[in-house]
Amino acid sequence: MNANTSRQNAAAWEEGAQLFDRTTRDLPPGRHQFHKERMMAQIHETRQTEHTATGTNGTNGVNGATGANGATPAKARRFRLSRPAIALPALAATVAAAVIAVVVTSGGESRPGLATGPALTTTIGVASAEGAPRLLDEIALAAADGKHPVAKPGQYIYIESKTADTFVRTVDGESSLASYALHTRQVWESPDGTKGWLIDPAVNDSSEGETLSLPDEQGNTPRATLNAPSYDYLAKLTTDPDTLLAKIYKETEGQGNTPDQQAFATIGDLLGESYPPAELVSALFKAAAKIPGVVVVDDAVDAAGRHGVAVARLDETSGQREEWIFDKKTHVYLGERIVQVNRVSGDDGLIKPGTIVFTSAIMKRAIVDGIKQTPSHSG
Numbered sequence: 041m042n043a044n045t046s047r048q049n050a051a052a053w054e055e056g057a058q059l060f061d062r063t064t065r066d067l068p069p070g071r072h073q074f075h076k077e078r079m080m081a082q083i084h085e086t087r088q089t090e091h092t093a094t095g096t097n098g099t100n101g102v103n104g105a106t107g108a109n110g111a112t113p114a115k116a117r118r119f120r121l122s123r124p125a126i127a128l129p130a131l132a133a134t135v136a137a138a139v140i141a142v143v144v145t146s147g148g149e150s151r152p153g154l155a156t157g158p159a160l161t162t163t164i165g166v167a168s169a170e171g172a173p174r175l176l177d178e179i180a181l182a183a184a185d186g187k188h189p190v191a192k193p194g195q196y197i198y199i200e201s202k203t204a205d206t207f208v209r210t211v212d213g214e215s216s217l218a219s220y221a222l223h224t225r226q227v228w229e230s231p232d233g234t235k236g237w238l239i240d241p242a243v244n245d246s247s248e249g250e251t252l253s254l255p256d257e258q259g260n261t262p263r264a265t266l267n268a269p270s271y272d273y274l275a276k277l278t279t280d281p282d283t284l285l286a287k288i289y290k291e292t293e294g295q296g297n298t299p300d301q302q303a304f305a306t307i308g309d310l311l312g313e314s315y316p317p318a319e320l321v322s323a324l325f326k327a328a329a330k331i332p333g334v335v336v337v338d339d340a341v342d343a344a345g346r347h348g349v350a351v352a353r354l355d356e357t358s359g360q361r362e363e364w365i366f367d368k369k370t371h372v373y374l375g376e377r378i379v380q381v382n383r384v385s386g387d388d389g390l391i392k393p394g395t396i397v398f399t400s401a402i403m404k405r406a407i408v409d410g411i412k413q414t415p416s417h418s419g
Contacts, residue, residue, distance in 0.1 A: 159206045159217040160396035164381055165337040167352060167361070172336045173329045176351060180325035182371035188318035189407045191271050196228040196236075196411060197315040200404040201375070202343040206397055208387050215387045217395070222343060224403075227252075227313060228411045233270025234261065237411045249412075266291050266306055271315050279319045281326035288327070297357035304331050304353045308362055311373055315405060340365045342375030344401035359384045360397055375401035 191197055204222040208215050220242055229236040229252065236252030244250050254261040264273035266288060278284050288303045296302030307324050310316055316324065328334060333353050340350035342365045350363035359382030365374045377399040380391045391397065406415040 159391070160204060160219050160399065161394050162341065162377075162379060162396050164379060164394055165339050165350070165363075167335040167337050167354070169333075169335050172334045172351065175336055175349065176325045176329040176334070179351070179366055179371045180322040183325060183373075184318055184322040186318060186372075188321075190317075191231045191315065191407050193231060194409070196230055196408050196413070197271055198404065198406050198408045198414065199227045199313050199315070199402065200414070201225050201313065201400050201402050203398075203400040204343060204396075205399065206391070206395055208390050210387065215390060217390055222399075226414075228408070228413075229270070231271040233264050233268075233272070235411070267309070269310065269314055274310070274314065274316045274320055277320055279323040281323050281330065284320075284323050285327040285330055297355055300331050300333055301353060301355045301357075304328065304334065305362060308364055308376060311364060312376055312400060312402070337361075337363055340377065342377065342401040343399040344375070344403065346374050346401065348374050354381060356382075358388070359393075373402065375399070 201224070202222055203225055204220055206217055206219040209218045210216075223241050225242075226239040226249070227236065228238075234254045237249055238244065238252050239247070239249035241247070256262075262268065264270040278287065285303065288306050289299055292302045292306050293299065296305060307328050310324060311321070328351065331353065335352050335354075337350040337352050339347060340352075340363045341347050346365075347368075348365040349368050350365045352361050352363040354361045359380055360378050361381045362376070362378050364376055366372060367374060378397040380393050380395040380397055383389060383393055384391075404415055408415060
């Protein structure tokens with residue numbers, strides 16, 4: 041690839057990113073960044089597949105080896121797909137297609153987190169609306185009674201999880217299912233959200249991980265929100281279930297496929313990779329009980345293979361059911377999964393009922409005294 045081609049590709053990429061930013065400007069910071077990362081991740085995956093399959097045009101796609109013409113592959117950055125995206129505006133989809141058309145002409149490389157494996161599947165558990173309020177009340181009581189150390193300035197919230205997902209990948213107009221392998225993810229974040237570290241083989245260029253500290257690469261320090269919360273932000277939220285739910289509906293207005301589904305998903309996000317105070321966790325469960333359409337799934341399995349009972353809700357638009365999984369005896373939160381329950385049209389129709397679109401399991405959640413410290417090494 042000559043220098044002029046490289047500059048043209050970079051310019052087109054930047055233009056596409058700017059158009060995407062304008063299209064999604066109404067999303068809050070957390071969701072905005074997620075959709076951008078998902079689009080870019082699919083672009084990189086497309087580029088990787090293109091060059092692995094052909095073995096030409098400069099790279100064979102294996103360990104950065106040079107290809108037939110001796111060119112060195114460009115360095116591709118992977119992003120984490122933390123959960124399935126809602127439908128993006130048409131312009132954003134057009135931009136994504138345009139950017140893909142540019143980047144597939146450049147080199148690719150194999151990354152530890154990339155996967156082309158078969159779709160993850162499961163047996164669809166039977167759901168029942170009966171008993172959902174009672175189960176959530178029991179879960180809320182268990183959360184309020186649990187030990188929950190307070191994070192202090194200078195300390196870090198440490199969360200270790202296992203995660204994997206399945207998605208539709210399109211290369212040269214041909215769409216197919218692919219999955220990212222189950223892997224361990226470690227996150228450290230300061231209580232105010234301004235300092236942090238991430239180790240995730242599906243994201244990081246190095247096994248050492250990368251900083252999440254602010255300001256970001258553009259010099260911005262985004263304020264914490266429901267979609268991108270810090271511990272300090274969560275500690276200040278109301279613990280009145282009705283007031284809390286009203287706030288969630290108001291601040292997520294216009295997001296997701298329906299207001300009820302988005303409220304449920306927002307609470308689900310707060311239960312996962314964050315550390316809400318015990319009183320807030322209890323309030324979140326009580327608020328979830330007030331969302332129409334919430335059901336109980338008697339048997340669900342998290343990413344670590346642990347069976348539990350799930351509180352769930354079906355998104356009628358996507359045909360996917362989001363399930364929060366709890367230990368059947370202690371009601372401790374285990375993890376989350378999103379399962380395709382109903383078939384839909386278009387390329388998404390490739391995701392057949394029984395497909396696990398996303399799965400996670402919380403393995404450790406603790407307060408530690410420094411970045412890269414784990415509970416066993418925090419003293």
